[in-house]
Amino acid sequence: MSETRRDAVLSVRNMSMNFGGLRALSEVDFEVRKGEVVALIGPNGAGKTTFFNCITGIYAPTEGEVLATARDGKTRRINGMRTNLVCELGMARTFQNIRLFASMTALENVMIGRHCRTREGLFGAIFRGPGTRREEQEVVDKSYRLLQKVGLENVANEYASNLPYGAQRRLEIARALATEPFLLLLDEPAAGMNPQETLELKEMVIQIRHEFDVSVLLIEHDMKMVMSLSDRIYVMEYGRVIATGTPAEVSADPEVIRAYLGEESDA
Amino acid sequence: MAAESFVKNLKKSAVAALWLSFLTMPIMVIRVDTVEKTIAWRWMHLVWMLVGSFVFALAWHFLMDRRDRGGAATDANVEPTPSRFAVWLANPRVNRPLMALGLLFATAFPFLFSVYQTNILISALIYVVLGLGLNITVGLAGLLDLGYVAFYAVGAYAYALLNHHFHLGFWAVLPVGGILGAFFGILLGFPVLRLRGDYLAIVTLGFGEIVRLVLQNWDAFSFGPSGVSNIDRPGFFGITYSVDQATTYIYYLALLGVLLAIFVSGRLKDSRVGRAWLALREDEIACQAMGIDNTKAKLLAFAMGATFAGFMGVVFAAKTTYINPASFTFMESAMILAIVVLGGMGSIPGVILGAFLLMLLPEYMRAFSQYRMLLFGATMILVMVFRPQGLIRARRKIYKVNINTVDKA
Numbered sequence: 001m002s003e004t005r006r007d008a009v010l011s012v013r014n015m016s017m018n019f020g021g022l023r024a025l026s027e028v029d030f031e032v033r034k035g036e037v038v039a040l041i042g043p044n045g046a047g048k049t050t051f052f053n054c055i056t057g058i059y060a061p062t063e064g065e066v067l068a069t070a071r072d073g074k075t076r077r078i079n080g081m082r083t084n085l086v087c088e089l090g091m092a093r094t095f096q097n098i099r100l101f102a103s104m105t106a107l108e109n110v111m112i113g114r115h116c117r118t119r120e121g122l123f124g125a126i127f128r129g130p131g132t133r134r135e136e137q138e139v140v141d142k143s144y145r146l147l148q149k150v151g152l153e154n155v156a157n158e159y160a161s162n163l164p165y166g167a168q169r170r171l172e173i174a175r176a177l178a179t180e181p182f183l184l185l186l187d188e189p190a191a192g193m194n195p196q197e198t199l200e201l202k203e204m205v206i207q208i209r210h211e212f213d214v215s216v217l218l219i220e221h222d223m224k225m226v227m228s229l230s231d232r233i234y235v236m237e238y239g240r241v242i243a244t245g246t247p248a249e250v251s252a253d254p255e256v257i258r259a260y261l262g263e264e265s266d267a
Numbered sequence: 268m269a270a271e272s273f274v275k276n277l278k279k280s281a282v283a284a285l286w287l288s289f290l291t292m293p294i295m296v297i298r299v300d301t302v303e304k305t306i307a308w309r310w311m312h313l314v315w316m317l318v319g320s321f322v323f324a325l326a327w328h329f330l331m332d333r334r335d336r337g338g339a340a341t342d343a344n345v346e347p348t349p350s351r352f353a354v355w356l357a358n359p360r361v362n363r364p365l366m367a368l369g370l371l372f373a374t375a376f377p378f379l380f381s382v383y384q385t386n387i388l389i390s391a392l393i394y395v396v397l398g399l400g401l402n403i404t405v406g407l408a409g410l411l412d413l414g415y416v417a418f419y420a421v422g423a424y425a426y427a428l429l430n431h432h433f434h435l436g437f438w439a440v441l442p443v444g445g446i447l448g449a450f451f452g453i454l455l456g457f458p459v460l461r462l463r464g465d466y467l468a469i470v471t472l473g474f475g476e477i478v479r480l481v482l483q484n485w486d487a488f489s490f491g492p493s494g495v496s497n498i499d500r501p502g503f504f505g506i507t508y509s510v511d512q513a514t515t516y517i518y519y520l521a522l523l524g525v526l527l528a529i530f531v532s533g534r535l536k537d538s539r540v541g542r543a544w545l546a547l548r549e550d551e552i553a554c555q556a557m558g559i560d561n562t563k564a565k566l567l568a569f570a571m572g573a574t575f576a577g578f579m580g581v582v583f584a585a586k587t588t589y590i591n592p593a594s595f596t597f598m599e600s601a602m603i604l605a606i607v608v609l610g611g612m613g614s615i616p617g618v619i620l621g622a623f624l625l626m627l628l629p630e631y632m633r634a635f636s637q638y639r640m641l642l643f644g645a646t647m648i649l650v651m652v653f654r655p656q657g658l659i660r661a662r663r664k665i666y667k668v669n670i671n672t673v674d675k676a
């Protein structure tokens with residue numbers, strides 16, 4: 001379909017994903033450009049999370065191509081690439097059903113994100129020389145700063161499982177940011193948040209986009225947030241992209257109105 | 268509320284006691300004497316049974332209630348605030364002197380107690396190291412390894428055979444034992460990379476048995492079930508010494524091993540590598556999605572744990588001067604795992620405590636040796652029900668943030 005634009009950081013072409021007989025994704029074309037906030041919306045079971053899993057290497061897509069352009073300017077084909085390498089390349093995600101490391105502190109959760117950007121090995125850990133100590137301190141300080149960014153510095157030493165829901169979602173974002181991504185993938189970041197928290201989250205995403213110079217791709221059900229936050233929107237239904245465009249274009253699209261009014265009345 | 272639940276517990280316990288007494292009546296009360304052809308009715312036994320089971324049931328319900336009232340605190344997903352005792356113990360002003368005292372006592376031990384006691388303590392110390400090693404694989408990385416004793420066997424046989432055939436000394440083989448342990452750890456790690464939980468447990472159990480069976484049946488290599496004897500004791504600058512002195516010497520070696528194991532696993536626990544292991548244990552998918560190479564982390568965890576066992580295998584062979592496959596059965600693996608689980612997964616002081624409890628208590632309670640396994644099983648069940656996190660819960664380090672650099676940014 002469309003030519004890959006020069007400034008695309010992620011471009012997905014003709015991607016399909018089959019689970020046995022179930023076609024969860026069907027010929028999806030998708031693009032995120034540098035600095036954009038793109039939203040992926042659609043009714044429950046449309047295949048949004050599956051899309052995330054396919055582009056982050058958790059599933060290998062059955063067909064199609066996923067291309068990512070990292071900060072070094074090189075474009076690589078990443079389908080079926082190991083998940084940790086995708087992350088190292090610079091695509092970091094959060095999870096719809098929060099997946100924090102429960103028995104680690106909030107700070108440590110963020111520190112895990114620094115893993116792929118640091119090198120200290122077994123012997124460094126045992127002997128703890130000056131190089132190791134410097135690197136460790138850097139990891140701690142950077143992680144703490146990220147906690148400050150998401151407003152969690154006061155609970156840095158709390159265990160992740162003890163944090164309230166909204167804080168856990170923000171902690172996941174901080175953890176993803178720690179990996180220094182060029183593309184941040186957020187799977188329903190506002191789920192379970194109250195309107196006030198959602199508003200704060202929106203502000204935070206805007207701020208993060210500027211400060212960290214990342215593109216953002218988010219799956220979200222909260223229409224108010226999606227409409228006011230995103231530059232472009234993709235609408236998915238039954239594994240197909242049924243519409244794409246600016247918020248104004250998409251909300252006027254008859255297909256989208258049908259899909260949403262048919263399934264969810266609060267759209 | 269409390270009274271209400273107490274009455275409910277009373278009723279429940281009474282019913283339980285009645286049932287149990289009824290069910291066990293034929294064996295507890297009636298005694299048929301086939302020689303005299305008489306039947307004795309021992310009603311007193313029924314009373315004991317009733318009272319005993321009633322008290323036991325009541326205590327059980329009481330403890331369960333107390334546990335549940337803790338509510339969220341015992342929920343596996345929620346980290347409770349530490350008890351006041353734990354906080355007190357965590358204070359360096361308290362635990363430093365305690366540790367110094369413990370070390371002083373440990374150092375003086377061979378001069379204060381008999382050779383027999385020293386020998387028992389050597390075994391306990393060896394198990395402390397084994398526990399700390401398995402704690403890396405199971406406690407930190409969450410890889411349930413039921414064949415851990417295989418690495419211990421590898422170390423022991425490495426020394427026994429190299430000593431038998433080539434007269435290599437203890438100090439020459441000690442690093443070999445460690446390296447071979449690590450090698451076998453990776454050998455086991457590769458095929459089980461994709462396995463988790465129960466499946467991993469079964470395969471590692473099989474691995475342990477394979478190693479033991481090979482040692483038992485390959486006569487030409489390992490001398491089969493009869494094992495290897497006359498293994499040299501560790502050398503000490505070429506000086507010859509008596510058996511008693513050898514015990515003291517090996518005691519200090521084992522103590523040194525424990526200190527090293529504590530040091531190494533303590534450093535690892537709060538390092539980049541250790542955090543990766545913890546993340547792997549907590550959530551494998553999230554761990555990988557955050558850029559950690561699961562394969563590398565797993566192999567490293569297996570290798571690291573196995574290294575400890577390889578070293579200790581050499582020490583064990585040097586201590587007993589005689590080894591055979593019977594020392595490396597699944598029971599040993601289970602015992603080491605029990606040490607880790609009882610003590611507290613991932614907790615270094617917990618594992619040390621667990622090792623001493625499980626190794627020393629049976630020694631000093633020989634009177635109950637008939638009931639050893641029964642007590643062992645009952646203890647494990649009670650711990651799992653009331654303290655699933657182990658005797659000493661693992662706590663995470665509080666990292667010191669360098670405020671100056673943070674403010675500058």
Ligand SMILES: Nc1ncnc2c1ncn2[C@@H]1O[C@H](COP(=O)(O)OP(=O)(O)OP(=O)(O)O)[C@@H](O)[C@H]1O
Pocket residue numbers: 019022024042043044045046047048049050051096
């Ligand atoms: N691993 C899997 N095996 C089989 N089917 C799967 C798997 N993962 C997802 N599916 C199916 O694919 C479809 C899309 O699921 P997906 O989780 O991507 O939906 P979603 O758009 O994220 O929905 P929601 O808004 O509820 O999160 C569903 O029918 C789901 O049952």
Ligand SMILES: [Mg+2]
Pocket residue numbers: 048049050096
């Ligand atoms: Mg989803």
